[in-house]
Amino acid sequence: MTAGRLGMELTGALKFRALAVAAMALAAIALADRAAFAAEKLSPLGVWLGISDSGEKGHVKIYECGDKLCGKLVWSSKPESLDLNNPDESKRDKILIGQDILVGLEPDGENFWDGGRLYDATTGKTWNCNITVLPGNDKLKIRGYWGISLFGQSRVWDRVKQE
Numbered sequence: 001m002t003a004g005r006l007g008m009e010l011t012g013a014l015k016f017r018a019l020a021v022a023a024m025a026l027a028a029i030a031l032a033d034r035a036a037f038a039a040e041k042l043s044p045l046g047v048w049l050g051i052s053d054s055g056e057k058g059h060v061k062i063y064e065c066g067d068k069l070c071g072k073l074v075w076s077s078k079p080e081s082l083d084l085n086n087p088d089e090s091k092r093d094k095i096l097i098g099q100d101i102l103v104g105l106e107p108d109g110e111n112f113w114d115g116g117r118l119y120d121a122t123t124g125k126t127w128n129c130n131i132t133v134l135p136g137n138d139k140l141k142i143r144g145y146w147g148i149s150l151f152g153q154s155r156v157w158d159r160v161k162q163e
Contacts, residue, residue, distance in 0.1 A: 071102030
């Protein structure tokens with residue numbers, strides 16, 4: 001083998017090794033970023049904006065109630081709305097603001113709470129529900145369902161920025 005050819009083979013091997021080292025460094029950075037992202041603890045606590053099918057807007061404050069989470073309607077685009085569709089007739093003359101509409105959500109993995117109940121004042125029905133805080137911590141996916149989660153509907157609420 002000639003010296004020139006040996007030099008070319010060594011240069012090629014060194015280039016390959018340099019590329020391999022660079023690829024490993026990039027992979028390590030990507031894994032570190034992913035681990036940091038995965039470790040990010042997203043919180044559903046706070047105030048969220050929901051919009052009903054009819055276009056009414058409401059702010060729901062999610063808070064700890066014992067070892068579970070609950071959510072109370074704290075603002076509405078129709079502040080004088082009564083709970084007219086409540087199946088309990090004694091509650092139909094009550095204003096909706098201040099009422100819990102989410103109860104009993106329990107942590108079930110990272111950024112997911114399940115086992116809750118969601119009250120829909122527009123129909124007077126109560127649904128099973130779960131919530132997921134989406135990456136970025138400013139969107140909340142809420143799913144109401146009957147029986148199993150497959151038979152339901154999801155909405156995305158936006159976090160209300162507190163000043």
